[in-house]
Amino acid sequence: MRKIVLALAGSILLIGAAVIFTVTARQGSSSAEPPVEQLTLAPGQLLFRSNDTGRVTAVPLADPGGARRSSGMKCDRFAVARQTAVCLAARPGVLPPVTDIMVLDANLAVRHQEALPGTPSRARVSPDGKLVQWTLFVTGDSYAATGFSTRAGLYEVETERLVKTIEELPVFLDGNRYFASDVNYWGITFAPDGNRFYATLGSRGRTYLVEADYARYQGKAIRENVECPSLSPDGTRIAFKKKVGDGVWRLSVLDLATQQETALAETLSVDDQALWQDDRTVLYRLDNDIWAVQADGTSSPRLLARDASSPAVTS
Amino acid sequence: MYIAANHAPDPPTATDRGPGLSRVSANVVALGMVSLVTDVSSEMVTAVLPLYLVLGLGLNPLQFGLLDGLYAGATAILRMLGGHLADRWRRLKAVAGVGYGLSAVCKLGLLAAGSSVAAIGVVLAADRTGKGLRTGPRDALISLSSEPALLGRSFGVHRTLDTVGAFLGPLAAMAVLALSLGSYPSVFFASFCVASVAVLLLALFVRDRRGAVERAEVSVRAAVNLLRHGDFRRVALWAAVLGLATVGDSFVYLALQRRWDVAATYFPLLPLGTAGVYLPLAVPVGRLADRIGRWPVFLAGHAALGAALLLLCGPVSWAGFAVLALGLHGVFYAATDGVLMAAAGPLVPAGLRATGLAVVQTGQAVARMLSSVLFGLSWTLLGLRPAMLVAAGALTVVVLVAAFSRQVRT
Numbered sequence: 181m182r183k184i185v186l187a188l189a190g191s192i193l194l195i196g197a198a199v200i201f202t203v204t205a206r207q208g209s210s211s212a213e214p215p216v217e218q219l220t221l222a223p224g225q226l227l228f229r230s231n232d233t234g235r236v237t238a239v240p241l242a243d244p245g246g247a248r249r250s251s252g253m254k255c256d257r258f259a260v261a262r263q264t265a266v267c268l269a270a271r272p273g274v275l276p277p278v279t280d281i282m283v284l285d286a287n288l289a290v291r292h293q294e295a296l297p298g299t300p301s302r303a304r305v306s307p308d309g310k311l312v313q314w315t316l317f318v319t320g321d322s323y324a325a326t327g328f329s330t331r332a333g334l335y336e337v338e339t340e341r342l343v344k345t346i347e348e349l350p351v352f353l354d355g356n357r358y359f360a361s362d363v364n365y366w367g368i369t370f371a372p373d374g375n376r377f378y379a380t381l382g383s384r385g386r387t388y389l390v391e392a393d394y395a396r397y398q399g400k401a402i403r404e405n406v407e408c409p410s411l412s413p414d415g416t417r418i419a420f421k422k423k424v425g426d427g428v429w430r431l432s433v434l435d436l437a438t439q440q441e442t443a444l445a446e447t448l449s450v451d452d453q454a455l456w457q458d459d460r461t462v463l464y465r466l467d468n469d470i471w472a473v474q475a476d477g478t479s480s481p482r483l484l485a486r487d488a489s490s491p492a493v494t495s
Numbered sequence: 496m497y498i499a500a501n502h503a504p505d506p507p508t509a510t511d512r513g514p515g516l517s518r519v520s521a522n523v524v525a526l527g528m529v530s531l532v533t534d535v536s537s538e539m540v541t542a543v544l545p546l547y548l549v550l551g552l553g554l555n556p557l558q559f560g561l562l563d564g565l566y567a568g569a570t571a572i573l574r575m576l577g578g579h580l581a582d583r584w585r586r587l588k589a590v591a592g593v594g595y596g597l598s599a600v601c602k603l604g605l606l607a608a609g610s611s612v613a614a615i616g617v618v619l620a621a622d623r624t625g626k627g628l629r630t631g632p633r634d635a636l637i638s639l640s641s642e643p644a645l646l647g648r649s650f651g652v653h654r655t656l657d658t659v660g661a662f663l664g665p666l667a668a669m670a671v672l673a674l675s676l677g678s679y680p681s682v683f684f685a686s687f688c689v690a691s692v693a694v695l696l697l698a699l700f701v702r703d704r705r706g707a708v709e710r711a712e713v714s715v716r717a718a719v720n721l722l723r724h725g726d727f728r729r730v731a732l733w734a735a736v737l738g739l740a741t742v743g744d745s746f747v748y749l750a751l752q753r754r755w756d757v758a759a760t761y762f763p764l765l766p767l768g769t770a771g772v773y774l775p776l777a778v779p780v781g782r783l784a785d786r787i788g789r790w791p792v793f794l795a796g797h798a799a800l801g802a803a804l805l806l807l808c809g810p811v812s813w814a815g816f817a818v819l820a821l822g823l824h825g826v827f828y829a830a831t832d833g834v835l836m837a838a839a840g841p842l843v844p845a846g847l848r849a850t851g852l853a854v855v856q857t858g859q860a861v862a863r864m865l866s867s868v869l870f871g872l873s874w875t876l877l878g879l880r881p882a883m884l885v886a887a888g889a890l891t892v893v894v895l896v897a898a899f900s901r902q903v904r905t
Contacts (some may be wrong), residue, residue: 184680
């Protein structure tokens with residue numbers, strides 16, 4: 181009898197502690213929300229995800245330290261081109277994880293929505309604004325029971341065609357068609373023509389940069405160890421993360437014509453798909469902040485916005 | 496032949512009700528409850544960890560998956576150590592308790608680790624250490640607390656309770672996330688509290704079997720000597736060989752998904768199908784094993800897996816076969832997981848029970864790890880269906896050879 185009383189008392193105490201902790205966390209998270217403002221994709225803005233609130237936030241590109249305006253849109257990943265934006269948001273409290281992929285118009289209103297399994301990783305819009313692309317992390321997909329895999333897909337805004345995963349893309353490696361059961365793609369980036377695109381293919385412990393033709397739906401591996409590619413606005417260079425050790429990546433730029441690689445001045449490990457602000461500057465997330473660095477390897481990185489991620493530039 | 500009946504099993508208590516629980520010792524039910532509560536706690540964390548790492552911390556999970564594989568190997572070794580120490584000190588409950596306690600504290604460690612990848616790695620490794628340490632002594636306690644004739648039923652009851660916990664864990668995590676508006680630290684803290692309840696239950700209601708155990712010589716040599724005993728060696732060996740011929744869960748689910756084009760959203764629900772069959776069958780199959788022999792049931796379980804594999808790669812793609820294959824996968828678990836422990840238990844002297852069971856489990860775990868690598872390889876080389884066919888063939892051959900080789904008396 182004494183034991184049962186002890187067990188009951190102890191359990192009530194412990195579960196009570198858990199409930200108090202949980203409810204306190206709830207109150208802490210709902211305080212000090214900035215007011216919601218109507219944002220647009222008007223040129224000259226730097227948009228990003230505020231890491232405090234999770235909401236898409238805007239500052240003038242010329243004055244990134246200036247007043248922040250916050251939209252009501254909560255996203256984990258965000259990207260913009262022309263009059264199209266994409267927002268990836270993990271559904272809160274849903275297991276297994278599901279991500280809402282929202283295609284937004286110039287007023288950040290949802291014009292199309294898809295729900296796909298996985299956790300948001302990367303988001304992009306093609307320079308012509310006609311295609312949105314994403315990468316999601318998916319658990320339990322690979323045969324290594326505990327492994328993660330990635331699934332990259334895209335959506336044609338005008339024709340409403342959805343490609344849930346580009347895994348089936350026929351790929352050639354050294355002239356031969358590549359077959360493997362463990363093909364993963366991540367980090368799609370499109371050229372201004374809306375047809376040529378690049379992505380990282382991971383398989384059998386290696387990563388390749390794949391250059392593909394969307395209309396012919398076929399690609400070829402052109403280089404190894406180029407992850408999360410991001411094509412420059414002029415379509416000649418690719419900013420990417422180059423693996424230099426386990427879990428360590430160096431932000432670099434590849435010149436497609438000369439195949440010359442340039443390590444950028446950021447010496448810390450960067451795990452992000454970089455964004456070209458213009459043909460000279462790339463933006464990226466490091467820890468909790470957005471930084472900018474010259475694309476030619478010169479000058480040191482400068483802090484653009486604190487407590488922010490997923491930089492997007494309107495033009 | 497070792498007979499381990501030189502102890503008094505707990506008498507059935509008034510709280511035991513129903514066909515499964517009747518005649519099962521109160522100690523086994525207590526251990527089952529401890530496992531249930533612990534599984535709620537650990538599955539809470541397992542369910543949210545990928546989300547937490549990728550979204551909360553912005554880590555690259557591919558690299559985390561790599562680390563995770565390494566720990567699996569370390570757990571196998573620690574399992575043997577846990578079993579050995581428990582026998583040597585004759586303190587099964589204490590060693591199991593340390594294992595449960597360590598895993599509980601690790602949930603707080605996740606809070607303390609913050610965003611440091613290295614610290615999270617260390618905490619997860621410690622968590623696995625706890626799991627490795629406790630498994631052998633816990634199964635030894637179950638087997639020492641049961642009448643030898645009812646071992647299958649006892650393990651069935653324990654595994655049923657364990658699986659209920661695994662079902663409830665993700666639901667508990669969702670509840671905490673909903674209540675805290677998506678706060679991961681809340682999930683970790685709640686998981687710690689739940690794990691502490693399990694340690695409390697263990698401390699209060701699980702009785703050690705110290706007095707029941709004759710003083711056996713416990714040394715590494717004694718553990719090795721176990722393998723000289725014919726029946727035990729056969730069980731350990733065949734468990735490993737069968738483990739080598741089985742196909743890992745994720746492969747089974749992946750094959751099922753490819754064959755029947757299961758929508759990716761439902762893919763993570765496939766394990767629930769297996770558990771849904773395992774759960775109600777664990778006790779009846781355990782009782783059947785007590786009646787007709789544990790070894791035949793253990794082999795029949797592998798035959799069920801072989802049949803499931805054949806359905807997965809066979810010529811008919813009728814949707815009902817997908818359900819049937821999943822059901823057979825559940826039968827495989829019901830007929831092998833607890834039943835193997837019930838079969839091996841009586842073959843080990845009571846004083847070496849934890850060591851002996853840990854040896855069997857480790858052999859099986861290592862073999863299954865190897866089989867995953869081999870299957871992955873043959874899949875890449877041959878393609879999924881031929882690889883499945885080869886695996887089903889290999890499993891059939893091994894089961895037949897095991898069935899017609901010298902009988903294991905259990």
